[in-house]
Amino acid sequence: MGCNRREFLKIAGLSTLLGAGGNAAFELLRPGALEASEFVEGKRSLEAGRWSMVIDMRKCLGERNCTKCMDACHETHNVPDFGNRKDEVKWIWKEPFENTFPDQENEFQTEELEGKPFVVLCNHCEHPPCVRVCPTQATFKRKKDGLVMMDYHRCIGCRFCMAACPYGSRSFNWRIPRTAHNLQQHRNPEYPTRTKGVVEKCTFCDERLAVGLGPKCVEACDEKALIFGDLDDPKSVVREIIRNNYSIRRKPELGTNPSVFYLI
């Protein structure tokens, strides 16, 4: 949408008078020009056109009670654990195959897949419904690398995104996170704890990418079952794997175009 300087100033001035501030006009006239929670990238930051993850369930030891990726993630990101389902917050966790892929309904399933725990997390969709519905752009898709991000300082806690996410990837802070027993015992000072009343989820470790590190869950997996890479780069390792192995994604029929691929 084009507008000249005069028009822009007029609308910006008018919206300032209305109490909304020049920022509001900026967001209406140049949508997406200002992203919530912007920061300056470090020199060593990892760059990509569209970050994605391949989860090789043939290597995953989830069914042997391995929880290394989730423990590492939740510890790094100060994810509160209240010990009950009602107040639960989780970024990466396990769900049985049948629940992860309800559209793969099969009366007779192979023994290895039946009830097999799958690793689930935010799919960082190309067309994220959560971003579409957010009334404040507190959750937004980062233009440069496709990460679906959260601004905890802008979120008003309306939870529209939780209703919109077809993957159940989002959690709300029903209580003060720091009162959770695990965070009272131990907190990672490198990452902020959240306030009550905001939504949170996996961000593919944007804070680690900024300093040249891959996601924590990928690093924590000894079996190398989690592979992280650039989907836009035909020569990337994820593209290589997807080219040579049959992969499936969660609910692709919804048109969200998830960036997390599963090898089964």
Next chain:
Amino acid sequence: MLEKALRGTKTYWAWIFFLLALFGVGFLFYMKQLSYGLGITGMSRDVSWGFYVAQFTYLVGVAASAVMLVMPYYLHNYKKFGRIVILGEFLAVSAVSMCVLFIFVDLGQPFRVMNVVLHPTPNSVMFWDMIVLMGYFTLNIIIGWTTLGAERKGVKPAAWVKPLIYLSIPWAVSIHTVTAFLYSGLPGRHMWLTAIMAPRFLASAFASGPAILILLAFLVRKISRFDPGTEAIQTLAKIVTYAMITNIFFFVLEFFTAFYSRIPGHMHSLQYLFAGLDGHGKLVPFMWTFVVVAAIGIFLLIIPRFRQNENLLGIAALAIFISTWIDKGMGLVVGGFIPNPFEEVTEYFPTGPELMITLGVYACGLLVLTILYKVAIGVKEEVGA
């Protein structure tokens, strides 16, 4: 005109202070929610909207229903609604004020609510819902207040009110359509993902709102010298009849699509609501109450002899009010979240503090309604309408 709300009988003041007390209790519980977090409610990761959002949805319908009086009176010159139309407009004002409060108490970070204005996001349905609700509130308070003021002075309302009145007609439809879009545009929530959501919302709104108005008209007639008119009430009853039958018809269509196609995802939520799913069925008794009470209401409304009997009409209106409230104020929102995206069932039921906060919001809305109705009735008595 507001001075009319400052003079009243002992009963009037007792009612005002009763509502203030209820509001105060709700406020105290809200303070508790503010410090503890929304964990004080029954909501969870899986059922992330509950009683508050459901009440909001129901009351948007009540607000929208004012159009059922405005349209016949102003567009079709149906004079019998002349005396009652103000009651509909002020009911809308009170309902929208409750809607805003219910959204407010549902927010995790209520002090950031202005972020919606500060970062306007036209792709979010919630942004539009805010705009249409605020607009509707303003339209109705301006229209109601100026026409009432003109009536008091014995003159015609100012000419500039007419366009606002016409604007309020499509605007009423918009508030409930946009509210339906909050739900019907979400991928992966099968029960909500239906094009008939907005029509069904409107149908249930045009049943519930006029039903409440009938009850209010009876009440007004009993406690004041102002009579909204028997014929107006009977016309309202017919509107409720048509709207409620349409509402149930739309609901039956949902059942047909789900259970004839037999697509599991489409059946699950309805199964949960009416029969229970995976051994969970907390809402089953409520949903069957909805069915039975709705049937009683429709039966009493359809038979002219019963409808014209004002005692039975009162029961019928109450039945429609209760049944539409269960459907929208309990089943619709919670049912949409069950089962969750992993097809697991997590149940929801409001907690004590949640109910007290809800009661506080209703008390606040009733307070607004009482004051506005006191003014309206005062003016009507003064001019001897």
